[in-house]
Amino acid sequence: MREEDKPEIRKLLLFRDMSTENFDRLMQAAYAQTFPAQLELIRQGEPADFLHIMMEGTVELFSGWRDRETTMAVVRPVSTFILAACIKDAPYLMSARTVEKSRIIMIPAKDLRATFRLDPEFAVSTITELASCYRSVVRHAKSLKLRNSRERVAAYIYRQSSLAGNAASFVLPVEKRLLASLLGMTPENFSRAIKSLQSDGVAMDGMRIIITNMKSLEAVAGPDTLIDGSDPLSGFPAATAPSI
Amino acid sequence: MREEDKPEIRKLLLFRDMSTENFDRLMQAAYAQTFPAQLELIRQGEPADFLHIMMEGTVELFSGWRDRETTMAVVRPVSTFILAACIKDAPYLMSARTVEKSRIIMIPAKDLRATFRLDPEFAVSTITELASCYRSVVRHAKSLKLRNSRERVAAYIYRQSSLAGNAASFVLPVEKRLLASLLGMTPENFSRAIKSLQSDGVAMDGMRIIITNMKSLEAVAGPDTLIDGSDPLSGFPAATAPSI
DNA sequence: CTGTCTCGTTGATGCAGATCAAACCTTCCG
DNA sequence: CGGAAGGTTTGATCTGCATCAACGAGACAG
Known part of the structure; x- marks a missing residue:
């Protein structure tokens, strides 16, 4: 990954408060990749191996059942996605595909899990981030059911x-x-x-x-x-x- | 609250791994209350002051908009609810009412927030719990949109x-x-x-x-x-x- | 410039599910 | 007991949204 990405990522609420040492180690395990448009990055049901960070581009999170498909969220830079699956070490509930050419940084889930056990500040940030994600989906569900x-x-x-x-x-x-x-x-x-x-x-x-x-x-x-x-x-x- | 409640609560994933000392302190700040059926415990939009733990009974989590109302979840013992709002120190997104007579333990949100800053094990448990809650709402939304x-x-x-x-x-x-x-x-x-x-x-x-x-x-x-x-x-x- | 492709719009039609209304059935309480 | 109140079911009707089909408009390649 590029050196100039690090300060951008560091600005994210999730990574802002952790120690520099832990942040750097996490970034060392990470790697960046550029994907073309319309590429399926993640397939629902597969084990969650990486936390993804959007640096450039647009990604669609979607889910399928039988022959139907629906968009669950659209992710724009700079933000992370599919944090929860990584934490639970569970299968992805959603698939992800690029909408346009996108640059994405991937952090191995096991490094993530190890880090919030080491760094209490990172743990607190993770809690806050997850609570936000949760509330965001609740709003989505409310909108669907009430309007x-x-x-x-x-x-x-x-x-x-x-x-x-x-x-x-x-x-x-x-x-x-x-x-x-x-x-x-x-x-x-x-x-x-x-x-x-x-x-x-x-x-x-x-x-x-x-x-x-x-x-x-x-x-x-x-x-x-x-x-x-x-x-x-x-x-x-x-x-x-x-x-x- | 009753002394015999404590081991029940301690069995919950959320409280299982924290130190006994921190658990006891949290329980000391808590208090139990019994509510009759059809009582509105929580009104959406109000500040989240307490984490609730269902000990007996049934509670409905619901949301309203204009003159419409929809059920978001039904909570049964033994489990916690509205964790996310407490963590974010933000307004409740959902209301809660008892379906039947219910006994509920309430833990002040600020004690909760203080505790996961002190106790790394509790922080990790909170992360896992929140990730589960998140995934649960995602499933709910998927079911609504796909079926x-x-x-x-x-x-x-x-x-x-x-x-x-x-x-x-x-x-x-x-x-x-x-x-x-x-x-x-x-x-x-x-x-x-x-x-x-x-x-x-x-x-x-x-x-x-x-x-x-x-x-x-x-x-x-x-x-x-x-x-x-x-x-x-x-x-x-x-x-x-x-x-x- | 011209075909091709995808996206967006429009129209026609059908159906799932909401709404309205009434009957039925249980529970509860005087 | 009897009667009221709320939950459930059924029927009739209406409508929001999906589906199917066709067409127009850009985007792009040849």
């Missing part, structure tokens, strides 16, 4: 705008079909949902969303910090959080 | 049977409307789903489920350890896990 698809789309748009500093306009960070899957609907339905939101202050031009009436959108979205909020996941302030 | 309601009901029945040692018959542990909400459907739809499973080896008599054709049920349920499995959540072997 219909139109409301989920509205809430998504409202949230993205908030994250961009209440911007009246922003560009969707990933393909619409991927967003649709993340939000638990078909691409067709996503398309129709946005169209139906025209009457509630949302316009679209290609990948760009334009909010023409924030109050109206807010009324549909019904934003709720207990669903749409985010605990700081990776040590970034909320305004720059890498969430999709 | 239709008939399949979720079938998978639920198949799983309960497995947990009871592949029993051909078992009694539903909670009200049907609660189960329906947990499985993400209306009570009416739950009722119809079971009825439609008659042709696939499921019969019902009041609260008792009778599996008349395990192979057939299995074919519908499509059980998958990456959705229906459970990492040991509370240190009980899978066969006696307190899951609902």
Whole structure:
């Protein structure tokens, strides 16, 4: 891995508080790799051998059952993914594939487990990180169970705008079909949902969303910090959080 | 709290490995309380002040948005709940109410946080517990997104049977409307789903489920350890896990 | 420039599941 | 006992969303 990656990783909440000695040893065991787009990095069910750190690019976490597939999360730099499986030394519950060319650093799970037994600060950071991940999935599940698809789309748009500093306009960070899957609907339905939101202050031009009436959108979205909020996941302030 | 509770709690994975000294101190700060049925113990959005430990009874974790409500989990003895909110010192994402009269032990969140900073073994246990909780919610979300309601009901029945040692018959542990909400459907739809499973080896008599054709049920349920499995959540072997 | 490919949109149709309403059944309590 | 209250089931109806099919628009290679 590159030497200039280390300070970036060190900034992550997960690695910020551990001793320099332990951090360096962990980094020594790690290695970086660059993957092309559409490559399956992880297959659900396989043993979890590595903690992954996104340095550049985009990765989709998804799950399959029978012939169906759904997006569980989209990961952007700089953040880690599939921490829990590594900790439990259990099979991955989700698969991962690159959405675009991505550079990823991989840390052997056993080094990780050894380190939080050695370094109490790292243990505390791991606890905090896991609690955040847990709460993030709970929010996802709440959104799915409590809102219909139109409301989920509205809430998504409202949230993205908030994250961009209440911007009246922003560009969707990933393909619409991927967003649709993340939000638990078909691409067709996503398309129709946005169209139906025209009457509630949302316009679209290609990948760009334009909010023409924030109050109206807010009324549909019904934003709720207990669903749409985010605990700081990776040590970034909320305004720059890498969430999709 | 009762003296005889302590060994029960000590058996939990979360508390098993910590030092006796720290365990005793934590227990000293704790207190037990008995609540009647249908009492709201926790309201979502409020600050998380206590880790709760179920000793007797049943508690429903649920969430609301606007005028809607959904069950997120059902907790049975002996296990802890809302660990993550306590750790993050953040607002509860879920509410909790007793389903029946319940005895619950409450540990101040700040003592908890202080303890895993002091006791590395407790920190490691907390990490493992949180990772399990995380994976449990991921499974819940996967089931919701990947299966239709008939399949979720079938998978639920198949799983309960497995947990009871592949029993051909078992009694539903909670009200049907609660189960329906947990499985993400209306009570009416739950009722119809079971009825439609008659042709696939499921019969019902009041609260008792009778599996008349395990192979057939299995074919519908499509059980998958990456959705229906459970990492040991509370240190009980899978066969006696307190899951609902 | 022109075919090909993938993504996105639109329309038509079908179905799963919600909603509404009523009957039934149990539990509980005066 | 009797009657109220809540849970469950059933039927009728409605609708949100999926599915299927077709078409348009960029992106890209030849």
